[in-house]
Amino acid sequence: MLSDQQFAELMAKTRSGDQDAARELVRQYEPEIRRAARLRLTDPRLRRIVDSIDICQSVFGRFFKSATDGSFDLEKPEQLLVLLTTMTRNRIIDEHRRQTTQKRNRPEPDGRPFDPCSVIEDSPGPRTAAAARELLSEVRSRLTADELQIADLRNAGKSWEEVATELSESADGLRKRLERALDRVRAEIEASPIG
Structure with missing residues (x-):
């Protein structure tokens, strides 16, 4: 942990915009903020949407915005830890409220089920996005060319019936073929992890 003098110097430089x-x-x-976030992210539904990195980035983003305009008068490193931990807790509470409000849990006007991903304001952290792209x-x-064609048609929003018509095969057969292909790929990846 920093001494009070080191902390004061670091905060002064941060306020002046020193990267x-x-x-x-x-x-x-x-590390402390991510640990605090992991301890408070107890709702499995919320953990699927945000992780400790996302929370940490959001907290630091808000902190630096307020720190540079002089909103915080911190003299000791412990005060900053308490502030950041409190901001982390509040950020998780806000995200939980946003995800669980009755208004947001109603079906969309067109009858589609509610998609929790549609209410996330913050994009995933760069590591999360990069890992998803890599996966x-x-x-x-x-996937084979045929399997990839089926997957691409489904990802384009086509129903199984539309895919079946386009490929001149049965909808059930195509669905089962893609399920088996994805199971096979999952097993291959688990057997030889990426990176």
Whole structure:
């Protein structure tokens, strides 16, 4: 942990817009903030939507915005830890409320079921997005041309009946073929992890 003098110098540099000072604050406090986020992300539905990295990035983003305009008068490193932990708790509470409000749980006017991903304001962190792209690329590379065609038609929003008509096969047969293909790819990836 930083001494009071080191902390005061780091905060002064951060307020003046020093990127190195901001990076050092993140380096010092990120592990604690991510730990606090993981401890509070107890709802499995919420954990599927946001993770500790997303929460941490959001908290630091809000902190630095307020720190540069002088909103915080912090003298000790412990005060910053308490502030960031409180911001983390509040961010998770806000996200939980946003996901569970009755208004958002109603079906859409067109009758489609509610999609929780549609209410997320923050994009996933860069690591999460990169990992998802890498996994999708790996899955696509392991599908045969026929399997990939079925998957692409379904991802384009076509029903199984529409896919069946386009490919001149039965809807059930195509659905089962894609399920088996995805099961096979999942087993292959689990047997030889990416990276």
